[in-house]
Amino acid sequence: MATDDRKILEVKNVKKHFKTVKAVDGVDLHIEKGEYLALLGPNGAGKTTLVEMIEGIQHPDEGEIILQGKHWKGHKEELHHIIGLSLQETRFIDKLTTYETGMLFASFYKLGSKRVNEIIELVGLSEKRNAYVVNLSGGQRQRLALGIALLNKPQILLLDEPTTGLDPNARREIWNILQNLKNEINTSLILTTHYMEEAEVLCDRIVIMDHGKILSQGSMEQIIRLNNFYEIVDFSLHKAPAASWNLQPNTDMCIEWNPEKLSGRLYVKKVQEDMPELFELLNRHNVSINQFNYRKATLDDVFTTLTGRHLNEQES
Amino acid sequence: MKQFYQLLISHFKEIIREPSVIFWGIVFPILMAWGLGIAFTQKPGLTGNIVFIANTSKADILPKTLSSKLNLNKTFSKGQTCYKFNYADKKSGKVELNFYPKTWDEANLMLKKGETSLVIDFKNNNPAFYFDRMNQEAQLLFIHTSGLLEKGPAYFTNLNTHAEPLTLAGTRYVDFLIPGLLGMGIMMSCMWGLSYSLIEKRSKKLLRRMVATPMNKTVFLTSLFTARFTMNIVEAIILVIFAYFYFGLHIQGGIFALILLLTAGNAAFSGLAVLISSRTANPEVGNGLINAIVTPMMVLSGVFFSYHSFPDWIINIIRPLPLTMLNDGVRAVFNEGAGLSETILPTIILIAEGFIFFIAGLKLFKWY
Numbered sequence: 001m002a003t004d005d006r007k008i009l010e011v012k013n014v015k016k017h018f019k020t021v022k023a024v025d026g027v028d029l030h031i032e033k034g035e036y037l038a039l040l041g042p043n044g045a046g047k048t049t050l051v052e053m054i055e056g057i058q059h060p061d062e063g064e065i066i067l068q069g070k071h072w073k074g075h076k077e078e079l080h081h082i083i084g085l086s087l088q089e090t091r092f093i094d095k096l097t098t099y100e101t102g103m104l105f106a107s108f109y110k111l112g113s114k115r116v117n118e119i120i121e122l123v124g125l126s127e128k129r130n131a132y133v134v135n136l137s138g139g140q141r142q143r144l145a146l147g148i149a150l151l152n153k154p155q156i157l158l159l160d161e162p163t164t165g166l167d168p169n170a171r172r173e174i175w176n177i178l179q180n181l182k183n184e185i186n187t188s189l190i191l192t193t194h195y196m197e198e199a200e201v202l203c204d205r206i207v208i209m210d211h212g213k214i215l216s217q218g219s220m221e222q223i224i225r226l227n228n229f230y231e232i233v234d235f236s237l238h239k240a241p242a243a244s245w246n247l248q249p250n251t252d253m254c255i256e257w258n259p260e261k262l263s264g265r266l267y268v269k270k271v272q273e274d275m276p277e278l279f280e281l282l283n284r285h286n287v288s289i290n291q292f293n294y295r296k297a298t299l300d301d302v303f304t305t306l307t308g309r310h311l312n313e314q315e316s
Numbered sequence: 317m318k319q320f321y322q323l324l325i326s327h328f329k330e331i332i333r334e335p336s337v338i339f340w341g342i343v344f345p346i347l348m349a350w351g352l353g354i355a356f357t358q359k360p361g362l363t364g365n366i367v368f369i370a371n372t373s374k375a376d377i378l379p380k381t382l383s384s385k386l387n388l389n390k391t392f393s394k395g396q397t398c399y400k401f402n403y404a405d406k407k408s409g410k411v412e413l414n415f416y417p418k419t420w421d422e423a424n425l426m427l428k429k430g431e432t433s434l435v436i437d438f439k440n441n442n443p444a445f446y447f448d449r450m451n452q453e454a455q456l457l458f459i460h461t462s463g464l465l466e467k468g469p470a471y472f473t474n475l476n477t478h479a480e481p482l483t484l485a486g487t488r489y490v491d492f493l494i495p496g497l498l499g500m501g502i503m504m505s506c507m508w509g510l511s512y513s514l515i516e517k518r519s520k521k522l523l524r525r526m527v528a529t530p531m532n533k534t535v536f537l538t539s540l541f542t543a544r545f546t547m548n549i550v551e552a553i554i555l556v557i558f559a560y561f562y563f564g565l566h567i568q569g570g571i572f573a574l575i576l577l578l579t580a581g582n583a584a585f586s587g588l589a590v591l592i593s594s595r596t597a598n599p600e601v602g603n604g605l606i607n608a609i610v611t612p613m614m615v616l617s618g619v620f621f622s623y624h625s626f627p628d629w630i631i632n633i634i635r636p637l638p639l640t641m642l643n644d645g646v647r648a649v650f651n652e653g654a655g656l657s658e659t660i661l662p663t664i665i666l667i668a669e670g671f672i673f674f675i676a677g678l679k680l681f682k683w684y
């Protein structure tokens with residue numbers, strides 16, 4: 001099979017369902033060596049299921065997953081050695097210390113205390129080296145999980161919500177570790193997250209998922225451009241315009257109007273070019289502006305429009 | 317090898333860092349052996365509380381029959397008058413009988429509470445004895461007390477002229493109990509220790525995390541068994557040593573046969589533990605399953621009392637249970653001097669059972 005050498009991972013039309021739920025519904029994805037990719041999606045979008053299939057923990061009903069040109073079937077041993085991962089929720093053995101936990105996992109990769117000490121240093125747990133896992137804080141446990149994922153210097157790193165529930169500082173610490181990793185060894189990363197900022201800061205490419213499908217992907221700018229959102233204007237009016245009011249002069253502009261609150265939102269390419277038209281229209285109808293708010297579009301706007309819900313919202 | 321070693325020491329640390337493990341695994345069986353051993357090892361002798369009917373419980377007048385035959389010490393404690401009779405010799409041991417003067421109403425109440433089992437009414441100096449004929453202890457008390465009232469302390473001396481105590485090793489209750497406790501300890505430790513450890517690791521998603529590494533599953537399970545097996549052997553040795561020094565228990569049969577049998581017991585219950593914990597990730601479901609298997613065997617398989625008083629058809633069901641085979645085998649080695657030739661069959665069956673359970677468990681096993 002001819003695969004592009006740079007493609008370290010290929011996911012081809014992968015599907016997986018549980019009874020009635022289509023958890024992953026035909027996903028195509030690939031990632032290149034050294035690329036950092038964020039999987040962004042609300043609860044139940046299918047991120048964990050997708051990632052666990054890539055990790056070989058779950059098996060797709062349909063489709064192919066190819067890591068470094070190899071399928072999971074028949075290459076388990078080999079592939080386990082090149083991936084590193086942290087699950088969405090793992091609790092290690094309560095009454096082992098940080099160091100002992102590291103030693104245990106290191107032994108699976110035939111590594112010893114030298115590497116474990118390096119890792120403990122790397123994830124900043126030196127002070128907690130001899131503390132029982134059960135006594136670590138949430139953030140420290142996440143860092144331990146990350147450290148374990150990095151033990152074997154993986155070529156592909158798969159992290160399922162590595163910063164969920166952490167405070168902004170702790171989150172930034174993990175970002176730093178991951179950014180350094182990118183500069184030092186040429187690891188590829190797939191990271192699932194609910195945090196827009198995390199995806200923007202860390203990743204080269206962002207994939208937005210919901211209901212098992214990929215809705216949009218690319219760099220942040222690409223996604224925003226692709227979906228025709230550049231700039232956003234929120235406004236409200238003093239009185240309702242006449243019934244005949246129709247603001248669709250330009251195909252690049254799109255409007256959401258709430259007649260009860262007398263407020264609206266405009267998605268425009270360039271505010272300078274499109275606003276005069278709006279102002280003129282309002283003048284013609286003799287309506288004055290109450291509030292006017294202009295900002296650049298963010299990923300969050302795209303996300304909300306694409307999925308119909310915010311990132312941290314529960315599935316409806 | 318590195319894997320095996322690291323897994324093994326992790327399992328050990330996990331076991332011994334849980335203080336309750338030491339208690340349930342080591343202290344508890346010894347306490348049980350000690351408590352039950354003492355409670356059911358009857359020393360020769362006779363003690364009993366006997367009520368005789370008086371007009372009031374404060375009565376100072378002792379019935380003539382009592383005072384003439386026996387030399388009684390009057391005491392007064394906890395608001396009760398009590399006349400004590402003490403006697404001791406080598407064969408009878410210590411005899412201590414307490415006579416309480418009570419009215420009929422009070423006597424009835426004491427009977428109901430189990431504070432006494434024999435009531436004597438000395439009407440016209442002719443004693444009438446009241447006791448439950450189904451109660452062997454009461455019966456015994458009646459026989460001795462009536463003899464005593466007739467003949468005085470000489471009764472015991474005469475009684476003993478032809479009675480010789482039996483001093484055969486392996487016939488006491490502790491001799492029965494300790495092998496049962498050994499078997500039970502292995503069962504409990506495997507079922508709770510192994511099953512729980514597996515189910516907990518599954519529910520914590522730790523199993524899932526571990527098999528996502530190059531960890532060898534066989535090595536993982538082997539190390540888990542080895543750790544548990546070692547703990548069980550240590551616990552067994554401690555219990556046997558305790559029984560040796562405290563109760564003078566001796567292993568009359570073959571040590572090698574015993575070791576083999578205990579190993580086979582470990583194998584059987586380890587296999588069963590894997591089978592039980594092969595699918596569920598819910599510790600409560602696990603608890604229920606384990607209890608459903610462990611409790612019937614604890615009651616039926618002859619840990620605390622012999623199963624021979626059950627009806628035959630039940631005995632036929634009890635005999636093939638793994639714990640029964642283990643207990644009977646261990647008991648035969650301890651008390652009947654059995655060797656390899658007697659224990660080889662149960663040993664092989666137990667190992668085979670363990671193997672079958674294990675393979676079945678592995679087929680069903682959910683690592684993810």
Ligand SMILES: Nc1ncnc2c1ncn2[C@@H]1O[C@H](COP(=O)(O)OP(=O)(O)OP(=O)(O)O)[C@@H](O)[C@H]1O
Nearest residue numbers: 018021023041042043044045046047048049050088
């Ligand atoms: N083992 C399973 N059995 C049944 N349904 C499942 C199972 N695993 C996942 N699902 C369902 O599949 C869908 C996708 O779940 P998944 O865990 O992949 O979502 P997610 O994107 O990781 O969500 P979150 O952000 O909450 O972690 C959900 O509707 C979930 O209920």
Ligand SMILES: [Mg+2]
Nearest residue numbers: 047048049088
């Ligand atoms: Mg998830």
